[in-house]
Amino acid sequence: DAKTTQPPSMDCAEGRAANLPCNHSTISGNEYVYWYRQIHSQGPQYIIHGLKNNETNEMASLIITEDRKSSTLILPHATLRDTAVYYCIVRVLNSNYQLIWGAGTKLIIKP
């Protein structure tokens, strides 16, 4: 079973920041928080990952709470092309370790 819980769906206005929450209360000390997204009928796309510090890249920012039991993915200026299912996954940083996919959050960006 997935170790994360996410809201099933969210709406966001185009141009606004989209904040996607994720709970991972049973996360272990050596597990990272990963975010992927899947646009309809495409393979998943890596977004960002982090251990305990906040992270930012060209796509998004990741805010992890101090106790590491939850995190928030922030898309600073959402566009219509950001409409997708967003998955929050916790995993050990090992190339052979499988990813456990939950149901994700369906993010709909509205014009």
Next chain:
Amino acid sequence: GAVVSQHPSWVICKSGTSVKIECRSLDFQATTMFWYRQFPKQSLMLMATSNEGSKATYEQGVEKDKFLINHASLTLSTLTVTSAHPEDSSFYICSASGAGGGGNEQFFGPGTRLTVL
């Protein structure tokens, strides 16, 4: 990031025939490849994990004799759906990880849509 391709992107076949799906890592050597299946409006379900040169490890409930996986080289893995039936219609996705491809990261292919008539 590293690039993973799949071929074909979609395929339609008759019930009882076999279909082969290829997964290639284009710019890195994939020591491990994963095969997923995704039904409409559902999340990805891991079918099997394959390491180059060894037999694949199948998840519980996945028939290894029906879903044949070959990972004969560091850049190519194939999934063959044997004697396909309509219930095998799904979106099949591979991912790859290994040296030069970001090490511990999994990079995903674009998926293959299989429709069995």
